[in-house]
Amino acid sequence: MSQDPFSDVPDDQLMTRISGGDVAALSALFGRRHVDVYRVAMLMTGSAAAAEDVTQDVFLAVMRDASRFEPGRATVTAWLCGIARNHARRRLHRDLRMVPFPEESEPIGPEPVAAADPLRDLARAQQIESLRRAVLTLPLKYREVVVLCDLQDLSYADAATALECSIGTVRSRLHRGRALLCAKLRANEDRPAAHGKKKIAGCLA
Amino acid sequence: MTAEEYRQAARALAHQMNMPAAAAARMEERLLAAMTSAQSGLARPVTTRPAGQTWRSWAAAAASIALMLAAVSTWRPIFRDGRDAAVPPSPLPVLVMQAIGPLPPPAVVDVTVSHPPGRPGPRPPRREGAVTPSGFVALPWTAGLPAFESGEIVRMEVPVASLPAYGIDISSGADRPVEADILIGQDGLARAIRLVTNTVRSTQ
Numbered sequence: 001m002s003q004d005p006f007s008d009v010p011d012d013q014l015m016t017r018i019s020g021g022d023v024a025a026l027s028a029l030f031g032r033r034h035v036d037v038y039r040v041a042m043l044m045t046g047s048a049a050a051a052e053d054v055t056q057d058v059f060l061a062v063m064r065d066a067s068r069f070e071p072g073r074a075t076v077t078a079w080l081c082g083i084a085r086n087h088a089r090r091r092l093h094r095d096l097r098m099v100p101f102p103e104e105s106e107p108i109g110p111e112p113v114a115a116a117d118p119l120r121d122l123a124r125a126q127q128i129e130s131l132r133r134a135v136l137t138l139p140l141k142y143r144e145v146v147v148l149c150d151l152q153d154l155s156y157a158d159a160a161t162a163l164e165c166s167i168g169t170v171r172s173r174l175h176r177g178r179a180l181l182c183a184k185l186r187a188n189e190d191r192p193a194a195h196g197k198k199k200i201a202g203c204l205a
Numbered sequence: 206m207t208a209e210e211y212r213q214a215a216r217a218l219a220h221q222m223n224m225p226a227a228a229a230a231r232m233e234e235r236l237l238a239a240m241t242s243a244q245s246g247l248a249r250p251v252t253t254r255p256a257g258q259t260w261r262s263w264a265a266a267a268a269s270i271a272l273m274l275a276a277v278s279t280w281r282p283i284f285r286d287g288r289d290a291a292v293p294p295s296p297l298p299v300l301v302m303q304a305i306g307p308l309p310p311p312a313v314v315d316v317t318v319s320h321p322p323g324r325p326g327p328r329p330p331r332r333e334g335a336v337t338p339s340g341f342v343a344l345p346w347t348a349g350l351p352a353f354e355s356g357e358i359v360r361m362e363v364p365v366a367s368l369p370a371y372g373i374d375i376s377s378g379a380d381r382p383v384e385a386d387i388l389i390g391q392d393g394l395a396r397a398i399r400l401v402t403n404t405v406r407s408t409q
Contacts, residue, residue, distance in 0.1 A: 021240075021244050023237055023240050023241055023244075026236065026237065026240055027233060027237055030232075030233050030236060031233070034224060034229055034232070034233075035222075035223060035224065038222065038223070038224040038229075039219055039222040039223075042222045043218075043219075043222060051224070052224065052228055052232065055224065055232065056232050056235070056236070059232075059236050060236065060239065063236065063239065063240050063243070124214075124217070127206060127210065127214045128214050128217050128218050128221070131206075131211070131214045131215065131218055132218055135218075150212075150215045151215050151216075151218060151219040152219065153219075181211075182206075182211075185206050185211075186206075189206070
């Protein structure tokens with residue numbers, strides 16, 4: 001079994017090699033970081049197709065502009081997330097002009113398997129799905145900070161670099177974003193309950 | 206949802222967001238191919254042009270020069286239509302009036318172009334008796350234009366055939382252009398014309 005020659009090479013050095021034209025270094029970085037980039041793009045755009053496009057655009061930008069990365073200023077992940085955020089914003093702006101076909105939301109998680117406690121798993125799956133929907137309905141400037149800090153686990157400093165703003169702005173937006181998210185989740189929780197009560201009341205009448 | 210539930214749900218949501226392995230493999234393949242081709246593209250000389258492009262660019266330059274010359278030689282001020290007819294003519298400033306003098310009837314100019322034998326050329330030497338009309342002649346359609354406040358004089362070649370349109374009558378035609386000074390007002394519209402070509406003889 002062949003060993004990955006870049007397994008011990010940090011991201012910074014991979015970037016240096018990519019800027020020197022090392023194709024294998026790009027392959028290694030892609031294998032290591034495409035999941036992070038795709039995740040940010042997916043949570044920002046809510047579309048798998050758009051997320052794939054954004055991911056490709058990000059690595060094309062890496063290929064072209066790797067020399068512009070400054071190792072002391074940010075981590076490679078933060079830099080990539082920043083590019084992904086910019087491309088996702090552009091994509092969202094462009095797609096505003098298009099009217100999407102009405103479609104059923106696709107299940108994003110893994111295929112359901114038989115579980116020990118199906119009821120608990122179902123409740124958890126519902127929680128995750130309602131969180132995903134709530135994140136997608138957040139205003140963009142709150143959505144991106146929630147995605148980077150809470151879902152991508154970036155530090156405040158890295159998120160600030162990716163978003164090109166101050167740490168204080170990240171903190172305040174995150175606070176506001178979480179509050180909005182909380183309100184949306186609570187509203188989602190209340191809505192089925194109220195709907196259910198009405199249904200029951202209708203049945204009893 | 207409690208804070209702990211939110212944290213767990215967020216972590217679970219993040220881990221669900223994975224690109225399908227096949228799509229990731231295809232994308233990686235495309236990226237590496239793009240990088241390889243970009244590198245091979247850099248190895249090629251990019252400074253030399255294909256042979257066909259050199260004469261094309263020269264031809265384009267020559268065509269644009271010819272177009273500019275044609276535009277300059279056929280330049281004419283735009284006639285104002287009847288909308289301005291109701292506007293009373295405003296007096297030109299004193300300096301221009303002095304240069305133009307009282308607005309004359311269309312001048313009658315005899316244009317004779319002579320090329321001395323053995324010395325063909327567009328600019329023959331000045332002859333005795335050849336009179337260059339001095340002073341500006343107001344263009345016929347300037348009555349309705351706003352008052353002349355400032356402007357400039359542009360020297361250009363005007364086809365002899367177009368002189369009657371400027372209020373200069375000619376007794377005989379010539380197929381070569383003559384030099385003229387055009388007085389252009391602050392609004393870019395021509396106000397008066399003065400012939401400067403020394404081969405034009407006035408028969409006023």
